[in-house]
Amino acid sequence: MTTNNKQKRGVISVIGLGVVGLTTAVGFALKGHRVIGIDIDPAKVISINEGISPIYERGLSQAMKEVKIVATLDFEQVLKSDISFLCGGTPGQADGSLDLRFVQGPVGQLAQVLKSKDSYHLVVVRSTVVPGTTEAVIAPNFPDTERIGLCVNPEFLREGTAIEDFLNPSRIVIGERDDKSGDVLCQLYAGFNTHTLRTNLKTAEMIKYASNSYLATRISFINEIGNICKGLGINVYDVASGMGYDERIGHDYLRAGVGFGGFCLPKDVAALAAKAKELGYESRLLQDVLAINEEQPRKMIALLKKHVPDLKGKVIGVLGLAFKPDTDDVRKSKAIDVIEELLKEQAQVKAHDPQAMKNFAKLFPDIEYVTAEQALDSDAVLILTAWDKYNRLDYRGKIVIDGRRVMRAEEATVYEGIGWGRNGYTYTCESSDVMAKLVPVLK
Ligand code: UDX
Numbered sequence: 001m002t003t004n005n006k007q008k009r010g011v012i013s014v015i016g017l018g019v020v021g022l023t024t025a026v027g028f029a030l031k032g033h034r035v036i037g038i039d040i041d042p043a044k045v046i047s048i049n050e051g052i053s054p055i056y057e058r059g060l061s062q063a064m065k066e067v068k069i070v071a072t073l074d075f076e077q078v079l080k081s082d083i084s085f086l087c088g089g090t091p092g093q094a095d096g097s098l099d100l101r102f103v104q105g106p107v108g109q110l111a112q113v114l115k116s117k118d119s120y121h122l123v124v125v126r127s128t129v130v131p132g133t134t135e136a137v138i139a140p141n142f143p144d145t146e147r148i149g150l151c152v153n154p155e156f157l158r159e160g161t162a163i164e165d166f167l168n169p170s171r172i173v174i175g176e177r178d179d180k181s182g183d184v185l186c187q188l189y190a191g192f193n194t195h196t197l198r199t200n201l202k203t204a205e206m207i208k209y210a211s212n213s214y215l216a217t218r219i220s221f222i223n224e225i226g227n228i229c230k231g232l233g234i235n236v237y238d239v240a241s242g243m244g245y246d247e248r249i250g251h252d253y254l255r256a257g258v259g260f261g262g263f264c265l266p267k268d269v270a271a272l273a274a275k276a277k278e279l280g281y282e283s284r285l286l287q288d289v290l291a292i293n294e295e296q297p298r299k300m301i302a303l304l305k306k307h308v309p310d311l312k313g314k315v316i317g318v319l320g321l322a323f324k325p326d327t328d329d330v331r332k333s334k335a336i337d338v339i340e341e342l343l344k345e346q347a348q349v350k351a352h353d354p355q356a357m358k359n360f361a362k363l364f365p366d367i368e369y370v371t372a373e374q375a376l377d378s379d380a381v382l383i384l385t386a387w388d389k390y391n392r393l394d395y396r397g398k399i400v401i402d403g404r405r406v407m408r409a410e411e412a413t414v415y416e417g418i419g420w421g422r423n424g425y426t427y428t429c430e431s432s433d434v435m436a437k438l439v440p441v442l443k
Contacts, residue, residue: 010033010034010081010082010083010188011033011034011035011036011080011081011082011083012025012028012033012034012035012036012081012082012083012084012085012188013035013036013037013038013077013078013080013081013083013084013085014028014035014036014037014038014084014085014087015038015039015075015078015084015085015086015087015088015106015110016038016039016086016087016088016089016102016106016127017037017038017039017041017044017045017048017054017071017087018055018087018088018089019055019057019157019159019162019329020087020126020127020155020157020162021037021039021085021087021088021126022037022048022053022054022055022057022060023057023060023155023157023162023163023166024085024087024126024155024166025037025069026060026063026064026067026069026163027063027163027166027167028188029067029068029069030063030066030067030167031167031191031192032191033188035067035069035070036069036070036071036072036077036078036080036081037069037070037071037072038071038072038073038074038075038077038078038106039071039073040073041054042073044071045071045072045073048064048069048071049069049070049071051064051065052064055328055329056327056328056329056355057159057160057162057163057327058160058161058163058326059163059164060162060163063163075106075109075110075113076113078110078113078114079113079114079116079117081121082119082120082121082122083121083122083124083184083185083188084110084121084122084123084124085124085126085153086103086106086107086110086123086124086125086126086127086138087126087127088102088103088105088106088127089102089127089263090102090103090127090128090129090267090271091267092266092267092270092271095274096270096271096273096274096277097271097274097275097278098129098130098133098267098271100129100133100137102127103125103127103129103137103138104137107137107138107141108141110123110141111141111142114142114147114148117147118147119147120147120148120149120180120184121147121148121149122148122149122150122151122181122184122185123138123142123148123149123150123151124150124151124152124153124185125138125150125151125152125153126153126154126155128154128155128208128209128264128268129205130205130209130271130272130274130275131202131203131205131206131209131275132202132205132275133205134150134152134175134201134202134205135201135202138150139177139201145177145178149176149177149178149180149181149184149185150176150177150178150181150201151174151175151176151177151181151182151185151201151204152173152174152175152201152202152204152205153172153173153174153175153185153204154173154204154205154207154208155208156169156170156171156208156211159262159323159324159326159327159329160324160325160326160327161326168194169192169194170194170195171194171195171196171197172189172192172194172195172196172197173197173199173204173207173208174186174189174196174197174198174199174204175199175200175201175202175203175204175205176198176199176200176201177201182198186198208268209268209271209272210272212264212265212268212269213268213269213272213286213289215253215260215265216260216265216266216268216269216289216293217285217286217289218252218253218254219253219254219255219259219260219265219293220259220260220288220289220290220292220293221254222236222240222253222254222255222256222419223256223257223259223292223293223296223418223419224292225239225240225256225419226256226257226418226419226420227299227419229419229420230418230419230420233421235417235420235421236256236419236420237255237256237405237420238420240254240255240256255404255405256405256418256419256420257296257386257403257404257405257418257419258296258297258299258300258334258338258384258403258404258418259292259293259294259296259297259334260293260334261323261324261331261332261333261334261336262323262324262329262331262332262333263329263331263332266290266293266332267332269286269289269290270290272286273286273287273290294337296334296403296418297334297337297338297341298337298341299418300338300382300384300401300403300418301338301341301342301345303401303416303418304316304380304382304401306416307380307399307401307414307416308379308380308399311342311345311346311347312345312346312347313346313347313348314347314348314379314380315347315348315350315377315378315379316342316347316348316349316350316378316379316380316381316382317350317351317352317370317374317375317376317377317378317380317381317382318335318338318339318342318349318350318351318352318375318381318382318384319352319353319372319375319376319381319382319383319384319385319387319390319393319406320335320352320353320383320384320385320386320387320390320403320404321333321335321351321352321353321356321357321359321360321384321385322335322353322355322356322359322385322387323335323385324385324386325385325386325387325388327355327356328355328356328358328359329356329359330356330359330360330363333356333360333384333385334384334403335351335353335360335384335385336363338382338384338403339351339364339367343367348368349364349367349368350367350368350369350370350374350375350377350378351364351367351368351369351370351375352369352370352371352372352374352375353385353387354387354389356385357369372389372390372393373393376393376394376395376398378398379399380398380399380400380401381395381398381399381400381401381409381412382400382401382402382403383400383401383402383403383404383406383409384403384404385404386404386405386406390406390408390409391406391407391408392408393408393409394411395408395409395410395411395412395415396411396412396413397412397413398412398413398414399412399413399414400412400414400415400416401416401418402415402416402417402418403418405417405420410422
């Protein structure tokens with residue numbers, strides 16, 4: 001069944017205005033759609049209606065100046081749209097399973113509100129839910145398949161580049177309950193120049209989990225190689241550089257360091273492992289990916305103690321609190337694990353981050369937040385986030401333990417990378433002048 005290609009450019013509603021929801025709302029608005037954003041946070045709604053992004057996300061504030069998003073607390077506004085994206089967060093729980101409150105709540109409200117709508121409405125699950133969830137938990141709320149369509153449309157947005165990732169997706173994945181649902185969503189994405197894969201609901205969910213689990217596996221893999229390289233005096237960045245020229249391997253997600261953080265990778269790997277367990281399958285690989293990732297912060301402390309054996313009362317500067325550069329997000333940041341260890345050792349912490357100090361202070365109100373230069377004025381310095389700014393500091397005379405390979409820090413008196421040494425240079429033979437030879441092939 002094909003949709004009417006002359007279909008008027010409909011109104012979209014986006015429910016849940018976190019990084020994914022707000023980026024999705026602004027992204028579709030940039031593509032010319034009228035978008036209603038729905039959230040439960042009044043401050044967020046006010047900020048968005050004033051054209052101010054409530055989150056630090058590169059390019060989002062600028063993009064919001066180019067479009068008009070109507071944000072509201074009023075769930076009934078959904079009735080003005082014909083497609084609704086569910087973008088609520090799905091926090092992980094201690095056993096790895098997901099807390100579905102922020103999905104089930106809006107699903108219940110949506111089912112209630114849509115009872116009073118006669119025309120066709122498409123519900124699109126964009127929240128990251130483990131395979132089988134949409135069918136088992138969400139679909140039963142929308143039994144009238146003639147009037148209500150249902151799709152799964154996972155996002156592959158990275159924080160810091162979310163808007164670019166939305167506008168230039170590597171693929172559009174559409175899981176559909178039926179042809180009409182898939183046709184309507186396909187039509188919405190018609191303006192995107194990329195591969196569109198149509199499949200069933202749970203396969204679309206699994207594509208998301210398998211993708212994130214693979215990215216996390218690459219990171220723990222290179223960290224394991226880095227830990228072996230450390231014992232051999234080999235620089236893992238040179239190894240990764242040599243590996244990456246093989247097109248089957250590539251250079252991405254082979255940056256060794258203190259490990260992967262963020263709201264997604266750790267949670268998604270744990271959730272898939274928990275789902276496997278529920279099915280009676282022991283996912284040893286996924287569990288080891290998590291175990292290696294858990295261990296990396298402790299390796300940072302061990303390296304630090306090699307040079308500062310007794311940390312009690314010592315002043316330790318920490319450069320980087322966000323889980324990655326270009327974001328203020330500290331969720332599951334490796335800085336949390338490292339600073340917890342430092343405080344256990346009764347060290348005095350002076351922390352800096354260009355964007356994330358405010359968020360980090362909600363977790364650690366009692367440590368000192370300083371400028372980058374003040375953080376350097378310490379007994380030793382740990383680098384935990386590869387902000388560009390840290391490549392322009394003066395590390396001479398310092399003790400530096402590097403968890404993210406900031407090249408400039410190699411000028412420190414004592415420099416230790418978690419999986420590499422000082423001379424982290426790989427160069428290609430075809431480079432002619434000296435400077436080219438000093439530019440690391442692997443950024
Ligand atoms: C990730 C996925 O990339 C994205 O596709 C998905 O939609 C959401 O989860 P994000 O969490 O924003 O995106 O960050 P990402 O850039 O993938 O980095 C995740 C973590 O891995 C960060 O802590 C980063 O520092 C770390 N990382 C990344 C490494 O340690 N090494 C690498 O080579 C790459």
